[in-house]
Amino acid sequence: MYRHFLKPLLFTLPAETAHDFIFRIAEEAQRVDAFLALTRSLWGNIPAHLHQRISGIDFPGPVGLAAGFDKNARLPVLLSRCGFGFLEIGSITARPSAGNARPRSFRLPADQALINRMGLNNEGADAIIRRLGQTAGCEIPVGINIAKTHDSSITGDAAVDDYHYSFLKALPAADYITVNISCPNTSDGKTFESAGPLYDLLNKLYQAENRRNIPVMVKFSADIDTGRLKELVGICESFGIDGYVAVNTSARRLNLNTGRDRLGIIGSGGLSGAPIRKQALKVLSELRDLTNGEKPLIGVGGIMSPADAIERIRAGAWLLQTYTGLVYNGPGFINQLNKSISSELNKKGLNNLSELRSST
Numbered sequence: 099m100y101r102h103f104l105k106p107l108l109f110t111l112p113a114e115t116a117h118d119f120i121f122r123i124a125e126e127a128q129r130v131d132a133f134l135a136l137t138r139s140l141w142g143n144i145p146a147h148l149h150q151r152i153s154g155i156d157f158p159g160p161v162g163l164a165a166g167f168d169k170n171a172r173l174p175v176l177l178s179r180c181g182f183g184f185l186e187i188g189s190i191t192a193r194p195s196a197g198n199a200r201p202r203s204f205r206l207p208a209d210q211a212l213i214n215r216m217g218l219n220n221e222g223a224d225a226i227i228r229r230l231g232q233t234a235g236c237e238i239p240v241g242i243n244i245a246k247t248h249d250s251s252i253t254g255d256a257a258v259d260d261y262h263y264s265f266l267k268a269l270p271a272a273d274y275i276t277v278n279i280s281c282p283n284t285s286d287g288k289t290f291e292s293a294g295p296l297y298d299l300l301n302k303l304y305q306a307e308n309r310r311n312i313p314v315m316v317k318f319s320a321d322i323d324t325g326r327l328k329e330l331v332g333i334c335e336s337f338g339i340d341g342y343v344a345v346n347t348s349a350r351r352l353n354l355n356t357g358r359d360r361l362g363i364i365g366s367g368g369l370s371g372a373p374i375r376k377q378a379l380k381v382l383s384e385l386r387d388l389t390n391g392e393k394p395l396i397g398v399g400g401i402m403s404p405a406d407a408i409e410r411i412r413a414g415a416w417l418l419q420t421y422t423g424l425v426y427n428g429p430g431f432i433n434q435l436n437k438s439i440s441s442e443l444n445k446k447g448l449n450n451l452s453e454l455r456s457s458t
């Protein structure tokens with residue numbers, strides 16, 4: 099239905115227009131109990147052996163929604179009926195931001211990919227956390243992804259304070275928090291993926307007065323090199339970080355079928371989807387080795403098929419996330435991933451996901 103009917107229609111619209119259109123319809127639909135029940139019966143039944151308890155949180159399934167899809171927490175109720183095991187809301191920032199000028203999101207169908215330079219557009223931490231607080235009926239854990247407000251005049255201590263504001267707002271509302279240090283679309287072109295700024299940031303967040311004992315994850319870029327990753331993981335571990343998200347989008351344009359002319363017209367932005375699969379796998383495997391497989395890792399980036407999902411778990415992912423895969427495969431994709439991972443466990447005679455993670 100999605101691939102043959104809805105997707106061809108949506109793909110006639112600019113990417114962000116299609117996203118907004120679907121959100122408007124879905125927001126209305128999630129108010130209707132019968133629609134929620136239908137969605138759940140179609141896609142929402144997750145096989146029991148996919149359940150995991152990680153860092154004290156019960157995840158009914160391993161496949162989560164990646165940050166950026168529901169930045170403003172508008173659809174958690176409906177999304178929680180689609181087979182997701184968890185959602186990551188955001189990135190939220192201390193101040194609201196309109197983001198970059200449109201168009202800022204582009205499809206690359208020949209590559210099963212997207213390029214975006216949204217620029218951290220979101221309604222701001224206050225409004226989004228308020229909305230989450232008023233939302234009843236989301237049935238799965240919700241992580242909140244925080245980033246620095248899209249404003250190049252906010253630097254140094256002010257940048258750390260900016261993250262800190264969102265962190266404090268997110269604490270009472272989140273099941274876990276992801277610190278996004280790797281957005282490639284910041285207005286000053288800088289990220290927190292360097293030792294000094296990351297140390298200062300974590301130092302501040304870990305001193306937060308009313309810090310509840312909720313897990314904190316750090317999200318790395320697809321482009322991070324081995325040496326830098328090792329250095330930054332060392333800093334994260336010194337604070338006792340709870341886990342890592344690998345990966346954010348890539349600023350590179352590697353192995354693309356899309357022509358140079360088209361890429362030139364699109365311009366800058368973060369690449370996601372099939373072309374970043376290998377980079378994502380590499381960063382994830384390195385993180386698994388650096389943490390001796392003992393820290394929860396969320397594998398994200400280029401998961402476009404059940405085989406990709408199983409490969410990512412084998413490479414060390416405890417949980418998965420998808421964004422671009424959803425755009426190309428539709429909402430039934432999550433159920434398809436759940437079913438395939440479950441079949442893989444059965445085929446191999448494994449009891450749970452941690453056995454799949456340690457199998458070869």
Ligand SMILES: Cc1cc2nc3c(=O)[nH]c(=O)nc-3n(C[C@H](O)[C@H](O)[C@H](O)COP(=O)(O)O)c2cc1C
Nearest residue numbers: 164165166189214345346370371399400420421422
């Ligand atoms: C349009 C778009 C917006 C995104 N916004 C965010 C964001 O606000 N914060 C974040 O941490 N990641 C963001 N991401 C990155 C995704 O969470 C994910 O890390 C990346 O797309 C790789 O996964 P995928 O190949 O399954 O899409 C965004 C991705 C896309 C395509």
